[in-house]
Amino acid sequence: MPLTLALVAHDRMKPALAAWAERHAAELAPHSLVSTATTGATIRAQCPDLPIHAVKSGPLGGDQQIGGMIAEGRVHALIFFPDPLTPQAHDVDVKALLRIALVYDIPAAFSPATADLLVAGGLLRAP
Numbered sequence: 001m002p003l004t005l006a007l008v009a010h011d012r013m014k015p016a017l018a019a020w021a022e023r024h025a026a027e028l029a030p031h032s033l034v035s036t037a038t039t040g041a042t043i044r045a046q047c048p049d050l051p052i053h054a055v056k057s058g059p060l061g062g063d064q065q066i067g068g069m070i071a072e073g074r075v076h077a078l079i080f081f082p083d084p085l086t087p088q089a090h091d092v093d094v095k096a097l098l099r100i101a102l103v104y105d106i107p108a109a110f111s112p113a114t115a116d117l118l119v120a121g122g123l124l125r126a127p
């Protein structure tokens, strides 16, 4: 069954997430993708063939929207590259997103290396 994956990154990490999506575009293609607004625009610019549904920007409630989708069982995996070196105005929302991913124990990766391992481990295998 196709999954819905959430792809989210902070500004300095967006190039790394877009590169990850490009590297795995063929495996991502059969699945549904949802992103916060600016992350979605960045990935779309690099991978125009990947359809991405965008919610609001993270600082404007997008992290909460994705957290809500996880709680409702509508997001099955989270690829989130937070910036470990830059304070975020919406840090409480970031924490809430990480927490809800743990509460529902969905596969989640917070770095390119771990996201590659999820793919190598079969996360995106033939839906």
Ligand SMILES: O=C(CO)COP(=O)(O)O
Binding pocket: 008, 009, 010, 011, 035, 036, 037, 038, 039, 040, 056, 057, 058, 059, 062, 063, 094
């Ligand atoms: O802030 C974010 C994650 O915490 C991401 O939001 P944007 O993709 O809109 O930059």
